[in-house]
Amino acid sequence: MTTQPPESFLELRDLRIHFPTEDGLVKSVDGLSYKLERGKTLGIVGESGSGKSVTSLGILGLHKGGNAKISGEIWLDGEELVSASADHVRTLRGKKMAMIFQDPLSSMHPFYSVGAQIVEAYRIHNRVSKAVARKHAIDMLGRVGIPQPDRRVDDYPHQFSGGMRQRAMIAMALSCDPELLIADEPTTALDVTVQAQILDLMTDLQREFNSALIIITHDLGVVAELSDDILVMYGGKCVEYGTAEDIFYRPEHPYTWGLLGSMPRLDREPTERLLPIKGTPPSLINVPSGCAFNPRCAFAGRTDGKATSQVPDLLETEGGHLVRCHMPRAERRSIWDNEIKPMLEST
Amino acid sequence: MTSHEDHDDRSGAEVLLSVQGLQKHFPVTKGLLRRQVGAVKAVDGVSFDVRKGETLGLVGESGCGKSTTGRLITRLLEPTGGKVVFEGHDITHMSASRIRPLRRDMQMIFQDPYSSLNPRHTVGAIVGAPFRIQGIKTEQGTKKAVQDILELVGLNPEHYNRYPHEFSGGQRQRIGIARTLALKPKLIIADEPVSALDVSIQAQVVNLLEDLQNELDLTYVIVAHDLSVIRHISDRVAVMYLGKIVELADRKSLYDTPMHPYTNALMSAVPIPDPARRKDRERIRLQGDVPSPLNPPSACRFHTRCWKAQEVCKTVEPPLVELAPRHQVACHFPENAPEPDRATPAATVSA
Incomplete structure (x- = not known):
């Protein structure tokens, strides 16, 4: 059933992610296809339960080993990920693709300092000494706008404010220079003035690294600010897809x-x-x-x-x-x- | 007088709730003897009036004291200082037994429809609780009264015996609203009533709140962080920053001619759902986060992040003054201020 690798950087073909439960089969994602190029931003909009987050976890291979039934194809830079082994996908995670989660407090380990967590991620993919990795972590924290990064690197997540934690998450996600970055509701937990800072930061960094960005949100304002293309999901399916102008000026669904x-x-x-x-x-x-x-x-x-x-x-x-x-x-x-x-x- | 076209002028209406210099300081203790080493000044001198039939929006970022203000008004928290006057009764330090009859007229809607409903009670028991607590007998029995209210908020009255987990988030919020309305209150304090809901459901609940206001002649104080929702629903809006009101005005003048730099920054930070606007937009970038209310900046609390701040802002606290009709601002260097002779003396001195 394997077909030719596509020319696009990321392409999903008829992706289905179903979860068998006691009450019946939950069809979280049911036949989703889209493409994304390097340097472009795709906004995915939908309400809770529309399957938008499940899709991105699927791309990262985070359903592997669970009881999810996945079919279809996910092509990332010429490699097919649905049929790839969990071990192989793990080597891509962090380096090739990375994710920014919604709630930075629960997605960071409270027991390790922020710096230690960035160092760990960096050293998995780069054979460098701890000192070099630490310097890299400080650099990254500075890049995302954390004041006094050389001191804050040893702080624990609870010592950071909400906005700073989200910046640290972004620093961690970007530490290995991923080519695909998925941001799942990256600013939902933040205040508007901090949200504005984070959105600006993501735009700047994307331009600098020329990475492909998928931004998942329910906020149409955030999507309009960042996206080149927009995909509207409902009940596990794409109901409308187009450029930002199509969706905001000529929506048809x-x-x-x-x-x-x-x-x-x-x-x-x-x-x-x-x-x-x-x-x-x-x-x-x-x-x-x-x-x-x-x-x-x-x-x-x-x-x-x-x-x-x-x-x-x-x-x-x-x-x-x-x-x-x-x-x-x-x-x-x-x-x-x-x-x-x-x-x-x-x- | 002045033109407030989109606002039915309620300045003549009777004041239902009056808040004067309200303060709430949470003590910070340390050591074995729980010695007090400081205080979080969550609300630090807030004053406003709410007139019958109007909607006041309280807006601000996390930690600005907007929710605490809501809880102080309903006396879920004990004020440290200041006064809360509801319908002429000073309820600031009223005892629990004396305030109970007044609670009938003053109810609260909570943010999270998942944690504010007891999972072990049926909808009938939840919405009927106010009748039981207040000892109110209705003509055709409590069940009938509860079913009428369920219908009013758009729920099926036959769901009387169901439990909260059988409902979706939006329906649960309706149950919370039904409970609030049970005793036909005059004032409703809603703390982030729609922020936990999906976009399409948010709009349903916003419309429901508006319909109920018209039908039952309710007065609302709505606490929210979403500036667009607040603009849609409010007649007047108070913007809070670190425990203080920095600007208080009619909806139209606040959104059309915001005077406080913080209000301007807040509005420019809201993402606009219009792809054409992203290129030509001048966004005011505020640096850093909101400072800790444990140790707020001196004088004007916004001066650490304000691009217009000067020496005077660090030494003299700007009072909340009326610079335009029904438009109060606490700033030494307000924007969009009408004419120079109305500006505060401080602004003239340093100019």
């Missing part, structure tokens, strides 16, 4: 409309009411039949009953913009232009 309508915005006059999506995200054990979004979709009635009977395909509408919806393209465009967009902009 009702779920994307719903996300945009749910969010109060500072850059526009306040609207009288928010336009939420009705209902709640689906259970991944009993995904609704047909289009997973159909019970919450205001336009499900316009699909001649296909919404509940057939799973829509992810089809290209224009220039790489992909949408998974039964409604004909002209109708989607007209709904956005005439019904949704004016409501979002009205005061």
Whole structure:
């Protein structure tokens, strides 16, 4: 079943990650494909349980050895990772790809100093003395903007503030110069002024290292600031994919409309009411039949009953913009232009 | 008088809650004898009024004292100093037995819908608890009253006998709101009511809070860190920094013409969901983190991170003064200040 390696730096082909549980099979990721080049940023947006974090753990091989059932292909720089051994993927972790987690307090070891943790990561992939590694750790801490890095290197995680811990996490992730960096809700636990500092830092570092960056978040503002391309996930599937401009100016999926309508915005006059999506995200054990979004979709009635009977395909509408919806393209465009967009902009 | 088009002027309405010079210092103790070696000044002299029917938003970063303020108002914490006056009653140091009847009129919504509901009680027991505690008899029995409230907040009344774990996060938050509304309170303090929820669910709960306010004539004090949510829901907004209010104004004037440098920095830090804006945006980059409230900077507490700070900011604390109608600011060098003769004396001296 193995196919030709792709030309892209990272490519997922029909990735499925399913977890058997006592209550049934949880289809966390169900047929996901995308590509990412070096130096580019992909934003993945979705609500809790949409499968966005499970995907990234899958790329890093962190489901190996668990009870997850994984199929499909993950190609990273010419290597296929789903079929690779856990030992081999471990040698890639840190050096080739690294991850920044959401909560830096629980993802760092409280018993070891911050410096010791960076040194450990660095020495696994580089045969250098402890002194050299320590110097590198101090350098990295300085690079991410920690004041007095030569003193703070011996501090423990609890002695750092939230923003500094997240910086230290970034320093650790970048210590081996990874080519793919996955940031899972990197700023959700932080205050806005600190979030702004971290987002700036990530942009600067990405430019400097020319790495590929995947940023996973529920905050459309963060995605708009950083991403070249955006992937919207719902119920384990991609429902819309396109450039940042496609998603924010010409969205065609009702779920994307719903996300945009749910969010109060500072850059526009306040609207009288928010336009939420009705209902709640689906259970991944009993995904609704047909289009997973159909019970919450205001336009499900316009699909001649296909919404509940057939799973829509992810089809290209224009220039790489992909949408998974039964409604004909002209109708989607007209709904956005005439019904949704004016409501979002009205005061 | 002045044009507050988007704001129905409630300056004539009766003051429901008045907070004057409110303080809360948490002692820091050391050693065997628990000697007090310092105090965390979580809230340090906060004053504001809330009028009937309005929504006041309290916004700020973690550690600014916004949640503590909410808990002081409801007397979940004992104030160190200052005064809380609710409907003319000074409740600052009122005894538990005397404050209990007033609790009926003053309720709180908590942030985390997972930890604020007892997992071993049914929804009926949770929402019915206020009736039991206050000893209130309703005409058709408590069960009917609870089911009416469940319906009001958009839950199925038949779920009366279910447990919290059977509900999603958004539904649990609705249960919390139902419990709050049980006794038809006048004032609701909501501490980060939507921050634990998904985006689409956040909007549902924000709309619910607005509908309930119109229907039941509620007054809200909403504590949140999200500036966009606060703008959407509030009539007036107070920005807090390290235990103090630095700016307090009507929603429109605060967001259109923010005067305090900290407010400006906060607003410029919010990511804008518009890819075209990322290139031309001038973002104010604040250096470092919020200083520790254990040892806050002298005078103006923002001076360590402020790009406009001068000597006077380190020595003289700027008072909260009204620089424009209904727009109070505590700063020596405010931005967007209307005309020079209104500026504070300190600003004129050093200019």
